[in-house]
Structures are given as C-alpha cells and as structure tokens.
Amino acid sequence: MHAPDSYDYAAIRVVPRVERGEFVNVGVIVSCEATAYLKAAVELDEVRLRALDPDVDLQTLRRHLDAIQRICAGGPGAGPIGLLPQRARFHWLTARRSAIIQTSPVHMGRCGDMDAIVEHLMATMVRIRRNEASAGAQLPPD
Template sequence: MRAADTYDYAVIRVVPRIEREEFINAGVILSCQASGFLGARIALDEARLRMLAPEVDLELVRRHLEAIPAICAGGPDAGPIGALPLRARFHWLTAKRSSIIQTSPVHTGRCDAPERTLERLLDRLVR
C-alpha cells in the first residue's frame, strides 16, 4: 500500500468590510506536491454574505472567487499567474493580503486522494 502524501490547504474567506475583520468561508485551496495536484473549490453562501454585508457587490465577489480555481488549473486563460509552477501558484494564492478575498493560514495534512480530500475539507469547513 502506498503511503499517504502530505498536502497544504487554506480556507478562502470573503471579508466584505476589512476594518471589521468579519468573514465567511467561501472555499478551499489544496496543494499536494507529490501528486502534482493544485485545486480549489468554491461554495459561496450568498444569502449569508448578504446578511453580513447587505451592500456587498456580489458580482465582484463572484468574479474574484471564480479566478481562484482558474489559477489553480493554470494555462493561458489563467493569466500570468497561471503560468507559474504549481507551488508558486499556491503560495501566490495564499499570500497575505488586505482585500475582500483572503485566505486562512496554511494548514498541513496527509491524504491518499487530494481531490477527495479537497471535497471533504469543503464540506467540513465551508458548506
């Protein structure tokens, strides 16, 4: 039996009013270097976000969130960041920033199947 690989992940957060430091979890990014995997899943609860910040520009939030899985997938449609190696893209996506879309600190785990682990984390931390 093959040993489990290590992976890193971060929770994607929507922070509509940075000065209040309130956020809702909206997705997960997972990187498993041994498997050559970088992926993100988004599950934005728009009603919950509207309760937290009625004035939020949902279209803007959606566009920013949709860019994350595209950057993970890479390729010409992901812009210059999508051309970077997997780990560089993961570090770029999880870098500290002061904007409406932020990520949690990076956490580490072990898994046999990164895709399944990503779905499990999304269920547990976002949905």
C-alpha cells in the same frame, strides 16, 4: 496501496467589510506537490454574506473567486500567475493580504485521495451543517 501524501490547504474567506474583520469561508485551496495537485473549490453562500454586508457586490466577488480556480488550473487562460509553477501559484494565492478575498493560514495534512480531502474540507470548513444552521432551534430528527 499508495502511501498518504502530504498536502497543504487554506480556506478561502470573503471579508466583505475588511475594517470589521468578519468573514465567511467560501472555499478551500489544496496543494500536493508530490502529485502535482492544485485545486480550489468554492461555494458562495449569498445569505451569509449579505448578513455581513447587504451591499456586497456578488457579481464581482464571483468573478474573482472564479479567477482563483483558473489560477489553480494554470495555463495562459489564468493570466501571468497561471503560468507560474504549481507551488508558486499556491503560495501566491495564499499570501497574506488585506482585501475582500483572503485565505486562512496554510495548514498541512496527509491523504491518499486529494479529491476526497477537498470534499472533506468543504464539508467541514465551508458548508453549514444542519445543527449549526438552526442556531439553537430544535429541528425534527432526520
């Protein structure tokens, strides 16, 4: 069995009104240098974003979030940043910035299956679980 590899990750946040500092997690970026793994997963929850800013430009936002995924994949189709080495692309994507799209601080973990950790991080950091979505309302049991 393969020993777990160290990986770094950050949540991708959309901050529709930067001056207010409110954000919605919309994805994750995971990097594992040992396995040359760099991947971003994104799920845009329009309802949650519009609750923070009814006028958020979703088309532009999607275009920029798609660029993050292209940069992770690398290559000429991702522009000049996509040509950088994998770790440099990760650090460029996770650099602190004051913009509508930001990332959380970088955290680390250990795992043997990077695709599974992307799914786990999406489930725990991005998607609304049923009991969170109800905001205290009683839901019928599953």
